Amino acid sequence: MAIEIKAPTFPESIADGTVATWHKQPGDVVKRDELLVDIETDKVVLEVVAPADGVLVKVLKNEGDTVLSAELIALVEAGAVGSTSVAAPLVAAQAAAPSTSAELLAAPAARKLAEENGIDMSLIATTGKDGRVTKEDVVAAIAAKKAAPVAVAKPVAATVAVVQTAAGERVEKRVPMTRVRATVAKRLVEAQSNMAMLTTFNEVDMTEVMALRSKYKDLFEKSHNGVRLGFMSFFVKATTEALKRFPAVNASIDGTDIVYHGYADVGVAVSSDRGLVVPVLRNAELMSLAEIEGGIATFGKKARDGKLSMDDMTGGTFTITNGGTFGSMMSTPIVNPPQAAILGMHNILQRPMAINGQVVIRPMMYLALSYDHRLIDGKEAVTFLVTIKNLLEDPARLLLDI
Template identity: 65%
Template structure:
């Protein structure tokens, strides 16, 4: 039975996608719900799985092709298996007839084949760990990692290379196309700067009270909440939530000529992944405890690393927090995450000499930056919002007492 494989149904905010990687090739056996292709959109990578046991009959959209929502990208033969999967002897005989080059090509995926070509390797040099001895991308990477630094083979080639003059001052360039996510990030950042009256106000916070509180209770916290660790981000999320309730304009957004005030706090937390920066959303943070926040942030980080974040995880949001301090940033100017009107930037904690009651004291200090859209937020409100966060974090009891 032939089944049409279609691209996923994209939400209204996603116009189209790009075929990123085919994990299965025509004629290759596939189990039900096994991953066969990745579709990359502006926000996430969507996985398409096999609808049943069978084989890929035909690929209609190759890697790099643009696809629309629900567009047919391949045809699937359900209940059928390739001859190689059913008869190992027949597969060996066919390989002998077709020759070694054809057989190795048939057992190499597109990602692995690309790596082989880039490193001037043949599939016969790599031990395949995939189904039926298939050479995977991981096999090639493992081979390259274990490859000796100075190969003994091909002395003639080495002599030829040694005889050629070495070009001094050669400047190598490598041109790589942007991923859809990276291109979208670039477009949105430029639009935010062009379409908003963006300003940034700064302040600094004494992190000693939060650090002492964390050190005092982190072991008990982790034991009480089943291994959930107490970090600094949950304190900032709770402080920002309280400040957003006091300054509704900072929690608002602009839609054309309308100012939209949100009666809830959905805070986006910027997460760095290999594909780029993504901002999953913590929903209704006013109803969340510190453990809930830490647990969700940890989940976002793991799923972001594994490419498992869904579009629904990143839609919406009324405010954003980004932490450049984890990478060592001492001070920065965060760019608005449109259509939101403000974003809070955290930075590195660094010991600095501070004047306290007429004496110089070394304290762990952090610079805070609030970028905001001046069309929506007055400077007074932006400054007071940031001061509120500073006051709440320097005296955490304020968050409990709501003062």
């Protein structure tokens, strides 16, 4: 019995997706819940798994093709794994094909790569099942083709010349932009075009936070099942407290209306291989430091593994981005619409500061708040940032609510 494999049902905000990678090819035996294909959307990469044991008999959408919500993409012939009743007809059909039809037994990605590099499919040494040409076979053929001229250059002088030429080559590589990166680029440009965006700066003395973290980090980790105490939880906690005092910073514009949110869903910007993603801590104003740190650690792992879900990414009333992780000293972050503001953290540097008439060395961090001036006045933005500064320089204020 043939089982239809369909693309996931996308939310209303996502029109379509792109087939990123097929992990199985026609004729491959699949097991229930085994990964078949990755589908990339504007926000996340979705995985489609096999609904039952069987054989993948037909792929209807190749890598790079656009798919709609719940669109048919493949067929799986249901049956026990290893059962000859399912696999035999397909294997027999492939064996009956002429030996010159290697192209017909090539993976879609392999065929595309061979065409782009002018590789004759019939001359490729195959390693795939039933003589199938895999992407790795094509890559090996391309490498062999490029290495061929070097192999015939026997004299030492000629070899040196080849090396010098290779070192001076102006190599270019063209790859398609991922949907995630393309969407981020589009939204950032729209934000700058449609908002009256300004940025205000301040600096925070991290002495007290660093001392608190250094004193309690081991006990904190032991008390909270391995959750480590970082700086981000302090900033999230201080931000949610400031958002309570300045609700306009936590608001958004919807047409001609201002929407004030009675909760703080804080997005934490995370860099991944596919582009910038912003998973959201729901009701962050109700979370403890341990819950915040645990949530951020989970999001970081999901981002690295490409496992972030739609629910992880949607919503958000305010965003925090930490360029200091990469060594940034100062930046002007771009607001993530429809939000009204974004807080930028930077690296901590030991700098001379004048305190009580004396010059002392303190660990200082620059803070940046970019905001939509249509909704937030300059005084409100500056006071909001000063509130965060005061809460971080005297963490006891977070406990005493002052």
